[in-house]
Amino acid sequence: MTLANFLIQLLNSVQYGLLLFMLAAGLTLIFGIMGVVNLAHGSFYMLGAYLAYTLAAQMGSLPLAILLGAVLAGLFGFVLERLLFRHFYHRDHLDQVLLTFGLIYVFEELRAVIWGNDVLGVQIPASLDWSIPLTDTLSYPVYRLFISAVCIGLALALYLLISKTRLGMKIRAGAFNRDMTESLGVNIELIHALVFGLGVGLAVVAGMVASPVSSVYPNMGSPVLIMCFVVVVIGGIGSVRGALIAALLVGLVDTFGKVLLPQVAGMLVYVLMAAVLLWRPEGLFKQ
Amino acid sequence: MSAANSHLEVLPRSVQFLLATAIVGLALFPLVGSDYALQSLSRMMILAIFAMSLDLLQGVTGLVSLGHAAYFGLAGYALAFLSPVNDPAALWWTLPAAMALSGAAALIIGFFAVRTHGIYFIMVTMAFAQMLFYLFFDNKVLGGSDGIYVNIRPGSGFVDLENKVTLFYVCLASIVLVYAFLRRLLWSSFGRALVGIRINEHRMKAVGYSTFGYKLSAFTLAGVLAGLAGYLWGALNGFVNPELMGFHMSAHAIMMVILGGMGNFAGAAIGAFVFEGVLHWVKDLPQVGTVRLSDHWQLWMGLFIVAVVVLAPRGVLGLVGAILERLRTGRGESA
Numbered sequence: 141m142t143l144a145n146f147l148i149q150l151l152n153s154v155q156y157g158l159l160l161f162m163l164a165a166g167l168t169l170i171f172g173i174m175g176v177v178n179l180a181h182g183s184f185y186m187l188g189a190y191l192a193y194t195l196a197a198q199m200g201s202l203p204l205a206i207l208l209g210a211v212l213a214g215l216f217g218f219v220l221e222r223l224l225f226r227h228f229y230h231r232d233h234l235d236q237v238l239l240t241f242g243l244i245y246v247f248e249e250l251r252a253v254i255w256g257n258d259v260l261g262v263q264i265p266a267s268l269d270w271s272i273p274l275t276d277t278l279s280y281p282v283y284r285l286f287i288s289a290v291c292i293g294l295a296l297a298l299y300l301l302i303s304k305t306r307l308g309m310k311i312r313a314g315a316f317n318r319d320m321t322e323s324l325g326v327n328i329e330l331i332h333a334l335v336f337g338l339g340v341g342l343a344v345v346a347g348m349v350a351s352p353v354s355s356v357y358p359n360m361g362s363p364v365l366i367m368c369f370v371v372v373v374i375g376g377i378g379s380v381r382g383a384l385i386a387a388l389l390v391g392l393v394d395t396f397g398k399v400l401l402p403q404v405a406g407m408l409v410y411v412l413m414a415a416v417l418l419w420r421p422e423g424l425f426k427q
Numbered sequence: 428m429s430a431a432n433s434h435l436e437v438l439p440r441s442v443q444f445l446l447a448t449a450i451v452g453l454a455l456f457p458l459v460g461s462d463y464a465l466q467s468l469s470r471m472m473i474l475a476i477f478a479m480s481l482d483l484l485q486g487v488t489g490l491v492s493l494g495h496a497a498y499f500g501l502a503g504y505a506l507a508f509l510s511p512v513n514d515p516a517a518l519w520w521t522l523p524a525a526m527a528l529s530g531a532a533a534l535i536i537g538f539f540a541v542r543t544h545g546i547y548f549i550m551v552t553m554a555f556a557q558m559l560f561y562l563f564f565d566n567k568v569l570g571g572s573d574g575i576y577v578n579i580r581p582g583s584g585f586v587d588l589e590n591k592v593t594l595f596y597v598c599l600a601s602i603v604l605v606y607a608f609l610r611r612l613l614w615s616s617f618g619r620a621l622v623g624i625r626i627n628e629h630r631m632k633a634v635g636y637s638t639f640g641y642k643l644s645a646f647t648l649a650g651v652l653a654g655l656a657g658y659l660w661g662a663l664n665g666f667v668n669p670e671l672m673g674f675h676m677s678a679h680a681i682m683m684v685i686l687g688g689m690g691n692f693a694g695a696a697i698g699a700f701v702f703e704g705v706l707h708w709v710k711d712l713p714q715v716g717t718v719r720l721s722d723h724w725q726l727w728m729g730l731f732i733v734a735v736v737v738l739a740p741r742g743v744l745g746l747v748g749a750i751l752e753r754l755r756t757g758r759g760e761s762a
Contacts, residue, residue: 177546231740233546234491238685239736241678245729252725366557366674373550406561412556414539419550421543 144274145179149395155236155284158291162346162382163364164371165298166339172378173315173335176225177233179240182361183247184340188213188347189356190255193262203330206290206348210341217340229332242414244361251358260356287349293341295384303379311335313380320419366392370409374416376423386424434486434690435744436613436622441751442659442744446693453599456682458591464662467596467707472598473659475699476605478683478693480652483609486689487618488645490541490626491679493549494556495653497536498529500672502654503661504563505529507575518583532559533650536641541642556672564669577661588662598659602696609692621645622690672684677747686735688742697744705731 141149167181188209195205228236233392263281271279282397302308313321314331322328354360371390375382390409416424438446453472477499484490512517536555543551563569567630580588612618620641623631631638633672670676670739679702687698709727712720717742721728739746 171546234485234681234685234689235736235740238682239733241682242729242732242736245732247729249723249726249729253723260559276557362674369550370554373547377546403559403565406565410557410561413554414551414558415545417543417554418539419655421547424546 142275147274148278148280149399151280151288152283153391154396156292156395157388158288158295159350160362160364160367160371160390161295161384161387162291162342162418163368164375164387165233165295165340165380166301167368168372168375168378168380168383169311169335170339171372172284174225174332175233176228177236177240178339179237179365180243180247181339181343182214182365183244184217184343185350185364186202186251186359188344188359188360189262189351189354190260190347191344192348192351193255193260193356195420196262202262202348202352205344209348210345213344214337216336216344218333219262220340221336225336226329226332227370248358253297253372255269262351262356264352275280283352287353290345290349294345298380307331307334329375337361367409370413373423374413376425379423379425382425434749435688435694435741436691438691438693439752441755442693442748445747445751450603454596454641457595458609462591465591467703469591469595469598469659469663471703472602473663474493474680474683474697476598476659477653477656478680478687478695478699479602479605479609480649480656481560481680482684482689482692482695483612483621483645483649483652485684486691487613487693488621488626488642490642490646490679491549492540492552492646492649493674493681494536494552494554495649495680496674496676497556497559497672498533498650498653498679499657499660499676500563500667500669501532501559502512502526502529502657503667503671504570504575505654506581506658506661507520507570507577507667510577510581512578512648515579515587515589516577516581517587518581518588522658524660526651529654529657530647532653533653534647537643538649541639541646547676553674553677556677557705560669560674563672568667568706570668572669573712577665577667580662580665584699594659594663600665601655601659605655606692606696609652613692617641617644623691625717652695684733686732686742690743691744694744696743698742703745 160321163181163185167178170178170181192202192205196202197210199205199208228254229237268283268286271281272285273279280281300308302311310326310331312322313324314328318328364427367390369388371383374389375384375386389412393408393412394405397405401408420426453468456468460468477495481492481495481736484492484495502525505528506516506521509521509524536552540548540551540555564572580594582588586593586597588597596691613622620631620636623636624638624641628638660671683698684695685698686702687696688694706724706728709724709731710721712724712727713719735743742746
């Protein structure tokens with residue numbers, strides 16, 4: 141493998157890993173703080189991609205569409221938590237699994253009614269539709285760098301929110317001991333709804349940024365969801381830092397596996413996960 | 428509420444009566460049913476066996492496996508590979524061989540998996556199943572993504588699975604035998620130990636049980652029974668593909684068990700019938716006005732599942748049991 145080739149694959153794996161992190165961060169926060177297993181998280185990713193298709197066409201600009209989409213998604217998550225999810229915190233994990241499994245069907249139908257069952261494409265914005273030449277024949281598309289940049293920006297914002305702000309302190313306290321936090325006067329219900337909105341927002345934004353390269357199609361959330369669970373579990377449930385490292389690890393293994401060992405590429409990520417869990421039965425960064 | 432009560436381990440008389448009626452109804456069905464209906468019911472019975480095998484782990488022992496389809500699919504593949512091209516496979520030895528293969532895989536995977544707990548157990552079992560899925564999916568020698576045909580269905584002596592009615596009765600006999608066996612097991616000292624592990628594994632260890640051995644035995648046994656279902660599935664469809672071991676197959680099995688009600692095997696079987704039945708029904712809904720209701724089957728399916736979770740926390744069986752008991756005792760004290 142030449143240096144340029146290696147660089148391209150490295151950038152691809154980082155981009156894929158960061159995208160996974162956007163989804164896994166929400167999933168791990170929702171699980172760590174509310175204790176909810178949310179199988180419908182992949183559906184938010186799918187809805188994001190479809191939303192990008194519509195909003196970008198209406199507004200004429202994908203970045204603007206992403207901003208608006210993030211706000212809408214946050215509100216949607218907030219409302220969904222207030223109306224539905226908050227009634228399931230005290231229920232068995234398996235009830236939550238069944239509920240969110242049912243929601244996958246509902247979201248798929250919503251998608252079918254609004255957008256139909258066709259595969260759709262989203263245009264890369266003209267300003268980002270060029271490539272950086274690496275050698276005479278190889279070049280790297282700028283849009284993929286844009287995806288990574290958006291993800292890094294949001295990861296940083298998430299880090300600052302959780303570790304440096306007052307709200308972040310309350311989130312961490314709520315995850316550590318719900319009852320104690322509540323008795324200190326923190327409105328834990330509001331925190332839950334905010335975290336849920338945040339998680340949905342991240343998933344939708346991930347779907348929106350990825351839409352031009354992944355294209356937009358029915359059930360696109362399902363393979364992504366499986367990968368996200370892998371990331372969350374390798375990282376250690378509830379750990380955002382763990383999710384970041386695990387997501388990059390999964391991105392590397394998956395991308396380089398496909399290039400170097402195509403025969404067993406599909407298995408590699410799961411071999412990685414099994415190995416990590418046998419070595420550390422509660423993930424890399426147990427909370 | 429005691430654990431036995433919450434999992435309906437003792438089935439109310441009315442439910443037992445209903446199950447017996449259902450078995451008699453199934454036994455008489457080939458006299459009146461079409462070939463298509465026979466095939467659909469055989470399919471449901473096979474999935475019910477699969478769901479019951481998972482319930483031994485999920486409902487009884489408290490081990491939620493998200494990779495149970497691996498053992499289902501492996502036995503299907505075993506049948507496909509053991510079938511000669513132009514002759515039927517010999518049922519009498521290929522069925523035990525396929526079940527043994529599934530059991531061996533479950534023993535090896537379980538050896539690693541049962542050390543983990545909770546959601547990590549769910550994920551480890553899924554990881555191993557996905558490995559098997561991709562092993563078959565990515566390798567042409569093993570059939571690749573297209574899968575393999577079972578050209579001629581297996582048979583031995585007077586039992587020839589090419590005959591749809593025979594296959595139907597083999598499925599019926601299997602579901603009854605597996606149910607009787609598992610119910611018996613549930614009330615044996617082995618079954619009681621498994622229930623104890625679900626309720627409090629630490630306490631079971633403290634009283635001197637080697638919980639690892641019990642969990643591994645349950646995992647292996649569940650794999651063997653999933654193998655029985657997978658073999659029959661291969662025989663019914665004449666075709667196996669990697670999807671049989673896939674994530675969705677495993678996830679659907681979990682849904683069936685929760686939907687029906689966990690920990691008593693009757694619920695798992697009912698869950699399989701209800702899940703498949705409702706899926707069938709919503710895809711076949713009529714047109715009302717300008718709207719073809721069947722076009723929106725995913726919505727109805729999704730709303731049905733959400734409604735069951737909200738309205739019937741102990742699954743369909745729990746709901747039916749409560750209603751029947753209420754009818755029998757005439758209002759008054761209900762479960």
